[in-house]
Amino acid sequence: KQEVTQIPAALSVPEGENLVLNCSFTDSAIYNLQWFRQDPGKGLTSLLLIQSSQREQTSGRLNASLDKSSGRSTLYIAASQPGDSATYLCAFHGGSQGNLIFGKGTKLSVKP
Amino acid sequence: DVKVTQSSRYLVKRTGEKVFLECVQDMDHENMFWYRQDPGLGLRLIYFSYDVKMKEKGDIPEGYSVSREKKERFSLILESASTNQTSMYLCASSLTKGGGAPGGETQYFGPGTRLLVL
Numbered sequence: 001k002q003e004v005t006q007i008p009a010a011l012s013v014p015e016g017e018n019l020v021l022n023c024s025f026t027d028s029a030i031y032n033l034q035w036f037r038q039d040p041g042k043g044l045t046s047l048l049l050i051q052s053s054q055r056e057q058t059s060g061r062l063n064a065s066l067d068k069s070s071g072r073s074t075l076y077i078a079a080s081q082p083g084d085s086a087t088y089l090c091a092f093h094g095g096s097q098g099n100l101i102f103g104k105g106t107k108l109s110v111k112p
Numbered sequence: 113d114v115k116v117t118q119s120s121r122y123l124v125k126r127t128g129e130k131v132f133l134e135c136v137q138d139m140d141h142e143n144m145f146w147y148r149q150d151p152g153l154g155l156r157l158i159y160f161s162y163d164v165k166m167k168e169k170g171d172i173p174e175g176y177s178v179s180r181e182k183k184e185r186f187s188l189i190l191e192s193a194s195t196n197q198t199s200m201y202l203c204a205s206s207l208t209k210g211g212g213a214p215g216g217e218t219q220y221f222g223p224g225t226r227l228l229v230l
């Protein structure tokens with residue numbers, strides 16, 4: 001069964017720092033991965049989707065990479081801002097059914 | 113823009129009540145999903161649906177049922193609410209039947225319903 005691990009569980013950085021969030025998975029037979037952002041008490045906002053045939057995707061200050069051979073994905077946030085403070089979740093499509101398998105998230109706090 | 117709406121943001125119910133959580137999407141998506149999110153456990157799939165009147169069990173279907181009478185609407189039903197069903201419930205949708213060809217596709221989430229069962 002696919003398991004998804006996100007490290008660290010929480011991270012606090014000063015404003016302006018570049019940072020990396022990590023996500024690892026146990027089964028390389030994934031279809032794609034998706035990174036989400038969740039603000040406290042709110043739903044999930046999709047940030048980036050990487051297809052299994054791709055290595056990375058970029059959107060503004062965000063860059064997500066996927067390495068199936070090592071079972072890892074990273075989310076890189078450049079020049080972090082207080083508004084980036086949220087919980088970041090990675091999720092994998094583990095099969096043809098379309099449902100997502102989630103990590104437990106990394107709670108990011110960016111201090112002004 | 114895809115919009116997924118959920119009928120309530122906050123809900124308080126008593127043990128034994130029948131509870132309906134409604135989800136509506138406005139982009140003609142085939143697939144709809146119900147998850148629950150709990151501290152330390154993350155998001156877990158309860159039920160999903162690929163088509164009208166069709167449903168499939170997820171990882172934790174016990175104590176829940178679903179209904180999809182129209183394509184745009186997916187309802188989660190707690191037949192007899194219990195305190196261990198206190199949670200955040202999130203609905204999601206995606207475009208293509210079966211989640212798309214291998215490679216999958218983006219899932220769009222609603223704002224969530226925080227349910228408290230007393």
